[in-house]
Amino acid sequence: MNPAEPAAPGPVAPPRFTLALLGATGVGKSTLLNTIFGADLAATGIGEPVTRGSHLYRRPGHHMAVLDTEGLEYGRDAGQLASDLADAIRSAGPVHVIWYCVRATDRRFTDVEADLVRQLADLGPPVLLVLTRSPDPAHGAVVELARHIDSLALPVWDERCFEVNAQPDRFAGTDQHGLLTLLEATNAAAPAGVRLALAAAQRLDAGLKRESADACVDRASKDLSGRALPRALRTRWTQMFADVALVYGLPKDLAVSAAEATRELALLRAWLWTGQLGSWGVPSVALGRMAVGKRRSGRADGMGSGLSAGIVTRIVGATWVDVCEEAYLAAYPEPPTLQRAVFTAEVSHRLSEQLPAHLRLFRRRT
Incomplete structure (x- = not known):
């Protein structure tokens, strides 16, 4: 450094990217998160209670946070479920993107889920509807489920489902697929100010x-x-x-x-x-x-x-x-x-x- 050169202030950290990860127990949220971002923040991060049944997870020095909720078990009252999720998202601070995960092999998408997605979309952050554990994008049951969801005209990002499989299974003959498409859509949906943090967090x-x-x-x-x-x-x-x-x-x-x-x-x-x-x-x-x-x-x-x-x-x-x-x-x-x-x-x-x-x-x- 030139001694005559004035000192410069330190660099400013970018805004944190916050992802809300929603879905029923067992849909594969942790596997999906770990595959794209290289770590399960719910297992390795520091969790801060946001509302009853929800936590905001962060890792020190990591410019990403994940809002994780307890499994959405649909025997609960739909109105109360939507209200609880809305409270969690508002309390977590700015949530930039919501992944709503549905297990493709369940082959069903209920009216309760459809209403929940509509109410989530009203909160502001873009909602990406993710069909997890999809055996193959061309699999007949997956195609049928995706068409059914598409017919509901839900207010989701790109007006479509994102079929993904995060973990290949050689015994079942299923390959990993759909993750890059989901990541690209997430990057497009996220506000420009947090895309730097998103690019840094992803490992895919x-x-x-x-x-x-x-x-x-x-x-x-x-x-x-x-x-x-x-x-x-x-x-x-x-x-x-x-x-x-x-x-x-x-x-x-x-x-x-x-x-x-x-x-x-x-x-x-x-x-x-x-x-x-x-x-x-x-x-x-x-x-x-x-x-x-x-x-x-x-x-x-x-x-x-x-x-x-x-x-x-x-x-x-x-x-x-x-x-x-x-x-x-x-x-x-x-x-x-x-x-x-x-x-x-x-x-x-x-x-x-x-x-x-x-x-x-x-x-x-x-």
Whole structure:
């Protein structure tokens, strides 16, 4: 860090994503949750009583919570059941998405359940109707049940059921299926402000993680599309590093350490602020090509005359995404565990490779 550079505040944690998981006992809620998010929060998290029979589960450092209710046994009074669920959802704070789970092999969907789904939809959060333990999307009984539910025109997300099977059974000949479709629908249904936390929590789709990480870089690049004060550069880059690290399950302090301790980042901020990048004649087209080459989505913008903070941010961010993604994939399905010094050295090495030759020469002279 440049001693003259002002200190930057720490990164801000994103809003937590909260999922309400509803359904009768034995429908496979825990298996579904564990398969998509890598842990059963009801078993590994800290539970806070919300209302009688419902708990809000969270894990320390985990930006997701699950509202879990006692099994919905339909011998209970339907009106009271709906009232209890409404109280639980309101008391849990902002619930962003509701999964209402029905076991496909039960081959029935009662009027009580239909009324309950309608009342849940009136509460505001989108309701995804999930047919769990579905042997096969084309299975005759499953198709018939889904058609019956569709005929009720319930106010559920995408006006359809999501047939899933979370746990393959080689003896029964059933494969895992439908989980990516359910996750994609959940991401689409969730408010934009909590999608970062959702992408971080899920362990099923590396593509969604990459998409979310690239979006973090896009936002930072657009925020810094012109020249920026050193404090703004440090603050925004540190936040970008923390957001991308969150997506890949890396600790925030590791991201902050990498953002603060990587010498190339301090030099880039100094160059941007003093205008030395422009005076060294870095052509915007060449830097634009670098940005396009680094980013897999192939988009680049903000290419005015000279070199803008936005373009540099895109290069820096894409480098950090690559480092985090490789650590995540190398350790999968376990969380990545690399030391700070390793990450800082890797970021420094990658950035050195991306800098134009004359800037690498300038770096060696400083």
